[in-house]
Amino acid sequence: MIVSQESHSIATLLQVLAGEQLTSAELLFLTRRLSYDYSATAWVMLSAFYGHNEKILRDIERRVLMRMSFEGLKQVRALLSDLTDSHPASSLTASEQSNLNALVEYALLLQTIAQSRHEKHPDPASLLADTTRRRTSKSKTARPAESPLAPAPALPTEPSARSSQVIPPSVANKKQPSTRHQPDGTLSDCPSVIMTSLKQPETFLEGLVQLNDWLTESPRSVGELRYFMWQKWRSSYADLQSALDLLYALGVIAPSNADPVEAIVRPTLAADLSIRQFRRACADAFAHRVEGNTRLLSALDQLNEMSPNRIQRVAFGDVPVFDLITRLTLWEALGVVQHQKKDQWTITQGGRDLVMTLPSLGLMIADEQGPVPLETDDDWLNVL
C-alpha cells in the first residue's frame, strides 16, 4: 500500500505499517499501543486489555514492531516528517502524530539493529543514508549513521581520581585521534533540546531528575530511553548517542557492553536524591568523566573572572577546545560557574568546594602564552 498525504488516517497508516506481515490481533495491539504515550500509565491501560504484566507486553510490542513492514515504516516516517498541524489533509491529532512518530522510530531502530545482526532483512542502506543526510544538514560534527547503534565499549564505571580523561560511549570505540586538534567527542553536539533547556538551569536539572526517576522505576533498555526522549523532549534519532554520552558524562547512567537495544540503561544515582544532592553528584561526575574539566575549573578557581578566550589559553594553551562554551554552560547549570556581564565567567563557592576535591594541576598561569604542562603526553587529549 502506498500512503499519500490525503490518506493518512491513523487506521490507514497502521495498515501501511502492518503490510502483509501483521495479523489483525497484532494490528489491534498496535492500535491500542498508539492510544497511549510511553508512561507507566500506558502499560497499566494495556494490561487492562490483555491481563499480562508490563514485561510481557513489552515483549509483545518488540515482536510486533520487528514484524512491521520496513517499507511501510519508511513511508510513514517520510510522511510524518512532512506533516504539519496546519496541513489541510492532516487528520491526526498532535498526540497521535507524536505517538506514531515515536513508535515508527523505535521500530526502525529495532529492525535496523536486527539487520545488522542478520536476524531480519529489511533494507537498512536507504534508512542509514537518509539518516546520514539529515545529520549532515544539522551539524558538521554529526557522528556516523551507525553511531547510535554502536555497542558501548568497556569503560571504567568508577572515575579515576588521578585522570580527568573521559571517553564517551560513542567515542571510545573509534580510532583515537591522531592530532591534538581533532574535535571528536566534544560536547558541542549534545542534543539541541538539552542545550536549549540549559538556559534554564533549574528546568534542566529537574528534567534530569525526572529522567533518573524514570530510569530507576524499572529496568529500561536503550531503545526505551530513546523512545522516552522522543516522547518527552522530541529528541531526534540522531541525538540518541549524544544524549547517552552526556548522561554518562553527568554520571546519570553507567556504560554497558551489552547489545545496544536489549542493553539495560543502568542508572547510577539513587531515585530519592534532592535537587541539591543530584546537582552535586552530576558535578562530581562531570569533573571526572570529561577530559580537561579539572583543568578548566582549576583555571577559573585561580584566576576567578575570565573570558572564554582566556580560559582557553590558561587551561588548554594552544589546543583548541571546541566545546568550551558548552562545557561552561553545563557547569553553570550545575551551579559551579557563573556567567557574568561582558562574557566573563567566574567560579561559585560550590565550584571552589568541588575544586578542593580534585587533584592539583599547577597551571602555568604567569605565562599564559606558553605551553600548558600536561600530566602525561596523551593523557587528556583523546577526545578533544
Place this chain on the structure above:
Amino acid sequence: MRLVLEETVEQIVPNSRVIVKKHVWRNAKYVGMSGEKVAIWRGWSANLRMLDPRFGAIYIDYAETSNSTSENEQLFGFAFSESIKLINPFIFLFVTSCSIKKQEEIIAACFTFRQINATIHPGIVTSPKEFFDLPLNQWANIGSELLYLQHSICG
C-alpha cells in the same frame, strides 16, 4: 456482535452465516454471581465443526461483572480477571478447548485467555466503545485468527 461472528464464519466457510446462534450463559460455575443472582453473559456462538471438522466453535459475549477481583480470579484465572478489572462491562471474543500449556503461544499471538481449571479460552477482551470504534471486518479477522489458532495449537 452477531455480524462479527457471521463475517468470521463466512471467511472460513462461505455461506455459513446461518450457523450463528444466540445464547445466554447463566451457570454460576462459569460466570459467577451478580449480587444475589447468577450473573448473565449474553452473546452469540457458531459451531463450525459441523461444517468443517478442522475448526471448533467461536463465541462472542457481552457481560458485566460485580465480582471482586479475587472471585474473578478464582472463576477465570489471573489474566482474565486483570483484563476485566478496568474494562467493565466488557465484550469477549473467544474460542475454547485449549490446554493451559499453550498459553505462551496464545500470548505471543496478542491474545489473552480465560482459564477454567486446566483449560483456557483464548480470546480478546474489549470495551463496548472500542468494539464500535473499530471496523467490523477487523473483529471478523481477529475471529478467524482465533479459529486458526485453535486449529493449529489447541486441536
